[in-house]
Amino acid sequence: MRRSKLFIGGLLTMTMIVASAFTSFADNSVVSKTQDNITVTKSAEWTTVDGKSEDSNGNRYAKINFKIDTTKATTEITNTVSKGGDTDIVLILDSSGSMIGNKTTKMKEAANSFVNEVLAIPDVKVNVGVVTFFESSKVLSPLTNSKANLNKAINDLQNNGGTKLAPGVKDANNMLRSSQAKNKFFIILSDGEVFDEAAAQNAITDAFTTNPSLKVITIGYDTDTKAENFLRGISTPTSTGTMFYTADIQSSSIVSDIKGVFEKITEQVTSYVVGNSLVDTIPKEFSIVDGTITTNDTNLVAEVSEDKKTINWNWGDKKLEKKVYEMSVITVLDKAQVPAECKEVFTNGTTIDVTTDSSKSAIFSYGSSKKLYLNSPILSLVANDEVKVEDEKAPMADNADQADAEIDSTPSTGDTLNNMVFVILGVCAVAVIGSGAVMIKNKRRSF
Known part of the structure; x- marks a missing residue:
């Protein structure tokens, strides 16, 4: 009796361990995250192109799949029109006497960091100009996308x-008069009350007349209540307040110091530049295979960077609908760049090294300023882990109806491993039932 119980207990423990191991392995190729009732799922699987699992150099093909489920998203999010497009930004910086010293030093560092970040946004053109104001004003740089020129202007x-x-x-308004950019911003920073509130208000009004789509972001840098009220009053309203920020020169918190404020502004500006989009990064060891990008929605446009390391799926000027969007792409892994000891790889992000952080391998931007960050799936390089998959052919054109019919949220590798788990569980269950029957039979004999 005791031996039978030990046998059953051991069998159940082994079953749970094996099932857990297989399930854990299968899940590595699928990652998912839910935010604001939107679920984004990314999966990866080894695949074939034109009947071949490798290219002429013996490099393996991998398919990356995305699903964006917005069926439960709020109306506010789905009603937000994508604002992606070229962007012109004018920094209007306070260079008055009260800014002398540490304030100006920190402002320069934060402004330079902001410039470097927004100029690095892929697949759109961003120009930045710099103006300072004091008793008068001075144009330090016209609109340009030259990081070096802008950094020098700010430092000077x-x-x-x-x-x-x-x-x-x-001066800033004059810069934008001939601008053809879709998005236009003023970013105004001041550390105190301006001497000409009425004139400044009129100048802002004139700027809105010239550029109706203009957004004004203001920063109060160690300001008092009156100065903050003025800066808040000239900033652009949002659904949750206004585009006004405060920064404290004495703060040790990254949230409230000037660098942290500019980082938040960078995110806000980026949401307008990129719009509703999914930007996916491919490691240097992988390359996108031409003609393999698919989507199930004609409003989704895929743009590939010149180095074939970034894909920007975007909605242009369209709204998000309440549906399940699907996108996929096939990549090829350059085995010459893979270390011999490597057993598994990230399929997305900046590196294939699975010991690194891949939390921003894909970024879904939506609403007015929302972002969802996704980790990278992992694929095994061990030969025994390979699973046969359906042949993938490079599509001639996107076909929304066909793509809709091919919806499958689980990669074939996951299905195969899950089936193995069920088989193991079934065998163990039969063994347990059989053992139970033997126990009952033996017990009856004892009587």
Whole structure:
């Protein structure tokens, strides 16, 4: 009796361990995250192209699948029109006497970091101009996408007396008069009350008349209540308040110091530049196979970077619908770049090294300023882990109806491994039942 119980207990324990191991392995090739009732799922699997699992150099093909389920998204999110497109930004920076010292030093560092970040946004054109204001104003740089020129202009900023904002706004407005960019921003930073509130307000009004789509972001840098009220009043309203930020020179918190404020502004501006989009990064060891990008929605446009390391699926000027969007692409792994000891790889992100952080391998931007970050799936390089998959052919054109009919949220590798788990569980269950029957029979004999 005791031996039978030990046997059954051991069998059940072994079953759970084996099932857990197989399930855990299968899940590595699928990652998923839910935010604001939107679920984004990314999976990877080894595949074939034109009947071949490798190219002429023996490099293996991998298929990356995405699903974006917006069926439960709020109306506010789905009603937000994508604003992706070229963007012109004018930094209007306070260089008055009160900014002398650490304030200006930190402002320069934060502004340079902001410039470097927004100019690095892929697949769209971003220009930045720089104006300073004091007793008068000075154009330090016209609109340009030259990081070096902008960094030099910001670093060359000199402090002067007075704080008159209107001249700076007028210079910035003149920059945008001939702008054809879809998105236009003023980013105004001041550390105190301006001497010409009425004139500055009129200059802002004129700027909106010239550029109706203009967004004004303001930063109060160690300001008092009156100055903050003015800066908040000239900033662009949002659904949750206004585009106004405060920064504290004494703060040790990244959330409230000037660098942290500019980081938040970078995210906000990026959401307008990119719009509703899914940007996926491919490691240097992988390359996108031409003609293999598919989607089940004609509103989704895929743009591939020149180095074939980034895909930007975007909705252009369309709204998100309440549906399940699907996208896929086939990549090829350059085995010459894979270390001999490597047993498994990330399929997305900046590296195949599975010991690194892949939390931003894909970024889904939606709503007015929302972002969802996704980790990378993992594929095994061990030969015994290979699973036969359906042949993939490079499509001639996207076909929404066909893509809709091919919806499958689980990669074939996951299906195969899950089936193995069920078989093992079934065998163990039969063994347990059989053992139970033997126990009952023996017990009856004892009577």
